[in-house]
Amino acid sequence: MAESRWSHAAPLRRVLELLEAREEGWTRIFPTAVLVGLLAGALALGLHAGTHGLQELLAPWLEGPAVLALPALGALAGSWVVVRLLKEPPGHGVPEVVRAVCREGGRMHPRSIVSRWLGSLLHVGAGGSAGLEGPIVHSGAAVGAFVGERFHLDERRRGVLVACGVAAGIAGIFNAPLTGLAFSMEIVLAEVSALSLAPVALAAAVAAGLARAAQGDSPAFEAPMELSLGTADLVLCLVLGVACGLVGVALTRGVRAGHTLGERLYLGRVGTPAVFGLGVGLVGLLELRALGDGYPLIQDAIGDGVSGPALALLGLFTLKLAASSLSLGSGAPGGVFAPSLVLGALTGVLFHRAVAPWVPVAELAPVGSFALAGMGGLIAATLQAPLTGILLVMEVTGGYGASLALMATSVTALLVARRFEPHSIYMRVLQEAGDLLRPGTDQRILADIRVRECLDGEVVPIREGMTLADLVRAARRTTRNHFPVLDADEGLVGMLELSSVRELMLDPELARVTLVGTVMEDTVAALPADADLASALARFDELGAWVLPVTEGSRFLGLVSKSTLFGIYRNELRMQTSDA
Amino acid sequence: MGDWFDLAGAARFLGTPEETVTRWVRQGLLPCRGSLPQVRFEQATLERWSRERGLRRSASRAADPQLDDHDLLAGAVARGAVGRVRAADAAAAIEAALAQLPELPDEARSDLLEEVLGRERMASTGLGHGFAIPHPRRPPGRWIDQPAVSVLFLEEPLDWAALDGEPVHTVLLLLSPSVSVHLELLARVSMVLHDEAIRALLTEAPEAERLLALLRDMRRDA
Numbered sequence: 169m170a171e172s173r174w175s176h177a178a179p180l181r182r183v184l185e186l187l188e189a190r191e192e193g194w195t196r197i198f199p200t201a202v203l204v205g206l207l208a209g210a211l212a213l214g215l216h217a218g219t220h221g222l223q224e225l226l227a228p229w230l231e232g233p234a235v236l237a238l239p240a241l242g243a244l245a246g247s248w249v250v251v252r253l254l255k256e257p258p259g260h261g262v263p264e265v266v267r268a269v270c271r272e273g274g275r276m277h278p279r280s281i282v283s284r285w286l287g288s289l290l291h292v293g294a295g296g297s298a299g300l301e302g303p304i305v306h307s308g309a310a311v312g313a314f315v316g317e318r319f320h321l322d323e324r325r326r327g328v329l330v331a332c333g334v335a336a337g338i339a340g341i342f343n344a345p346l347t348g349l350a351f352s353m354e355i356v357l358a359e360v361s362a363l364s365l366a367p368v369a370l371a372a373a374v375a376a377g378l379a380r381a382a383q384g385d386s387p388a389f390e391a392p393m394e395l396s397l398g399t400a401d402l403v404l405c406l407v408l409g410v411a412c413g414l415v416g417v418a419l420t421r422g423v424r425a426g427h428t429l430g431e432r433l434y435l436g437r438v439g440t441p442a443v444f445g446l447g448v449g450l451v452g453l454l455e456l457r458a459l460g461d462g463y464p465l466i467q468d469a470i471g472d473g474v475s476g477p478a479l480a481l482l483g484l485f486t487l488k489l490a491a492s493s494l495s496l497g498s499g500a501p502g503g504v505f506a507p508s509l510v511l512g513a514l515t516g517v518l519f520h521r522a523v524a525p526w527v528p529v530a531e532l533a534p535v536g537s538f539a540l541a542g543m544g545g546l547i548a549a550t551l552q553a554p555l556t557g558i559l560l561v562m563e564v565t566g567g568y569g570a571s572l573a574l575m576a577t578s579v580t581a582l583l584v585a586r587r588f589e590p591h592s593i594y595m596r597v598l599q600e601a602g603d604l605l606r607p608g609t610d611q612r613i614l615a616d617i618r619v620r621e622c623l624d625g626e627v628v629p630i631r632e633g634m635t636l637a638d639l640v641r642a643a644r645r646t647t648r649n650h651f652p653v654l655d656a657d658e659g660l661v662g663m664l665e666l667s668s669v670r671e672l673m674l675d676p677e678l679a680r681v682t683l684v685g686t687v688m689e690d691t692v693a694a695l696p697a698d699a700d701l702a703s704a705l706a707r708f709d710e711l712g713a714w715v716l717p718v719t720e721g722s723r724f725l726g727l728v729s730k731s732t733l734f735g736i737y738r739n740e741l742r743m744q745t746s747d748a
Numbered sequence: 749m750g751d752w753f754d755l756a757g758a759a760r761f762l763g764t765p766e767e768t769v770t771r772w773v774r775q776g777l778l779p780c781r782g783s784l785p786q787v788r789f790e791q792a793t794l795e796r797w798s799r800e801r802g803l804r805r806s807a808s809r810a811a812d813p814q815l816d817d818h819d820l821l822a823g824a825v826a827r828g829a830v831g832r833v834r835a836a837d838a839a840a841a842i843e844a845a846l847a848q849l850p851e852l853p854d855e856a857r858s859d860l861l862e863e864v865l866g867r868e869r870m871a872s873t874g875l876g877h878g879f880a881i882p883h884p885r886r887p888p889g890r891w892i893d894q895p896a897v898s899v900l901f902l903e904e905p906l907d908w909a910a911l912d913g914e915p916v917h918t919v920l921l922l923l924s925p926s927v928s929v930h931l932e933l934l935a936r937v938s939m940v941l942h943d944e945a946i947r948a949l950l951t952e953a954p955e956a957e958r959l960l961a962l963l964r965d966m967r968r969d970a
Contacts, residue, residue, distance in 0.1 A: 633870060672931060675938045677875045680911055682934065683867070685885060687927055 197325055201367035202374050204315050204329055205336040208308035209375030212340030213382055215285055215300050215307070222293030223460055230295055230459070235452040239459060240445030242294020243500040246287040247441040250501050254283040258437050258499030260298070261306030262594045265334060265356055268313065270598075270612075274326030275317070280310035287501030291441070295459040297448055297491035301341055302503020308337030309356070328364045331357040335368045336375035342388040343379040344563035347556055348372035354553040355594060388463070389470055389564045401533050401573050408519050408538065409545050409577040413584025415489075415515050416549020419508065420585075420593045422489055426497015441500035451491040458488040462510035466543070469513035473535035478521050485514045504593055508546040516542025540565060544574050545581035552585065552592035554578040613740050614702035619695050619718055622704075622736050623726035629654045632661060632685030636673050639664070639684060643673075650715040652724055653688045660717055660724040662688035694719040695728060701737070704728065751791040758789040762798060820895065821936040822963035828896040828923070830956035834903040838916075839865060841906060842882050845898040845921040856891040860884060864921070874910025878951070879941055883922040887930045895933050896923045901953035918950050940966065 230238060250256050257264070261284045268276045284303035292298055312333030316326035331352045339348030349365075349372045357364060430440040452459045468474050474481060492507035516538035524532060540561045547557030558574045589596070628646045630639060630653055642651070643666060653662040662685075669687055673679050693711060695704050697720040708716065708730050718725045759766040772778040773787055779797060781788045829848040835841040842864050846857055863884035867873070874880045898921040905915035920937060924930035940946050940963070949962060
């Protein structure tokens with residue numbers, strides 16, 4: 169009996185061993201992904217509940233003249249928490265997540281779990297015209313980083329857990345797992361492979377499951393019917409896509425303008441949100457619906473459109489755009505996702521109003537459908553994440569019948585937006601800082617390798633006081649053509665290229681009478697040992713050199729030749745793009 | 749309207765072989781008009797394209813125009829001086845060689861004297877066969893922008909701690925603006941001093957015109 173049991177266990181154990189050995193740590197990722205899904209999902213639910221709770225609490229004040237001051241107070245409180253209390257940089261946090269994955273090996277500070285969570289609760293709860301999605305992404309990412317750290321995962325797997333946290337956050341907030349997966353993939357995940365997608369999908373599913381358990385089956389927005397955009401509406405959707413693209417560009421530029429204005433006014437990182445908050449309050453006086461994350465407005469738009477004359481609607485649209493630019497541009501904690509959804513829904517509604525007189529009623533889809541398509545379009549335009557937009561609308565409506573029309577809108581919006589803004593609102597910040605480095609790309613490899621890793625081995629240093637005759641003897645010890653000239657403290661004073669003095673060396677009399685110090689190159693550009701390969705290669709190009717000396721402070725370390733760099737680069741490329 | 753390149757012109761402009769440009773066109777990587785091989789490229793577009801991609805055309809080191817001079821040594825002597833002197837020792841001879849140079853400001857003269865004497869102290873510039881080539885430790889680009897040689901014939905040969913132990917009868921003080929010019933000058937000096945006929949003439953302490961004529965007749969790598 170005992171014998172047969174062991175004989176079953178042995179092959180199983182063997183299989184597990186093989187799996188572990190082959191995948192080296194991938195098996196630990198699945199339980200941790202579930203953990204991250206639960207935690208980030210819970211955080212998403214908590215933030216949603218907390219913010220809307222605060223909004224309801226403040227509702228009576230918001231409807232009165234106090235609306236002028238409330239968004240400012242909320243922005244002040246929120247920014248203060250993020251910037252002063254928890255000492256983090258302002259903003260919605262998504263670029264920081266991407267940077268953590270690209271540049272910092274998936275490391276985030278644990279306080280990031282709470283910083284923007286609390287900050288955006290205060291800011292958006294009091295009426296700030298921003299979304300909770302960006303902050304939840306930041307929180308979820310920090311949860312992933314924290315779990316990764318606790319379970320001693322390496323940088324690559326930590327990066328995957330960060331992506332898990334991001335997906336779980338989005339999935340939890342919208343009760344939409346596929347959207348969470350798509351967002352994580354399109355924005356944050358540095359590499360897309362079967363082994364990295366599976367944990368992310370798992371985390372998203374877990375978070376959505378949690379949301380479902382807490383709120384029931386209903387998605388974030390109630391679509392009254394299945395999205396009924398048929399192929400007949402395809403042309404209209406293409407036109408809507410163009411409009412969405414332009415609106416997306418307007419939002420991106422509006423936020424950037426707000427940011428620039430904030431910098432020019434020198435109000436400080438807490439002062440700017442507070443002062444801009446007054447502007448938001450002013451908008452609130454004119455149109456209360458432009459404040460907050462706008463979910464009720466979206467719900468209206470999807471339901472039976474937003475009531476009111478077209479002009480008022482246009483006014484609402486413009487005010488929402490202005491309020492979002494102020495709230496987001498000021499650096500107060502809050503995301504651009506929800507404002508994009510609101511503006512997209514409004515674009516759809518306005519489009520429907522504009523088109524309705526010209527199209528027979530029977531053939532025109534209801535206004536709610538256009539609102540939904542507009543939402544997808546705006547996400548595609550502003551975040552340049554078309555898949556996220558399409559999936560969100562599909563999951564929210566629980567139907568896939570309108571996929572063609574949705575895709576038409578989203579893709580058109582993306583193409584139009586990219587014509588004006590080559591990078592999404594998230595990535596531009598990173599691109600400008602030179603931090604957008606995906607693993608396995610040329611830029612990343614060049615940024616990763618340091619000059620000190622590329623030093624040529626056999627270097628024969630020479631002294632200024634040596635004659636060329638001495639150099640001839642030294643040259644026999646090496647096949648190299650370049651010699652560094654060092655002083656008594658091993659500091660670099662010059663370089664001598666053998667080919668430049670070859671003729672002279674062949675004349676024994678002159679060789680004995682010419683000093684190295686006289687014929688060396690003394691204005692030598694040395695590479696710092698910690699410089700990355702990208703800057704080193706730029707130097708080589710600038711100087712037209714093939715060999716350069718490397719120093720650390722004033723101490724000479726060695727020589728780097730352009731020819732060895734290629735072999736080193738090739739090796740690193742193989743390392744970074746291997747499948748394991 | 750701007751300039752248009754053909755395939756060869758574009759290759760030259762970008763500093764890459766024609767084969768590479770052809771491949772880029774085929775892969776759709778390079779903006780162009782028409783189809784291979786009659787493809788055309790607009791210069792402004794190519795400029796923007798290569799700038800956006802950070803394509804660098806390898807920097808070519810500008811050749812020093814002074815090195816092409818066939819009469820480098822003759823010119824240097826003409827710019828310098830030819831003279832004779834009775835000096836007490838090597839240092840005095842060097843001072844005299846500097847003194848006979850025309851158009852040298854006093855500050856330059858004293859600075860150069862220090863540099864040349866300093867160099868001499870490090871190691872003797874006595875080549876052997878009675879010649880010495882004193883020079884500053886580093887080419888004095890600060891004072892000199894064209895090479896100059898001061899030829900000094902010593903009426904009494906002096907001990908110069910030369911390599912072959914022989915006393916020196918001819919001093920060639922070398923002044924160059926840069927390392928590359930100094931190297932070229934040394935190469936010419938080497939040629940001269942290896943030529944038996946010229947060496948013999950130099951021991952006769954000839955006049956400037958005769959010396960210059962001889963140097964001009966001498967061809968590089970003859």
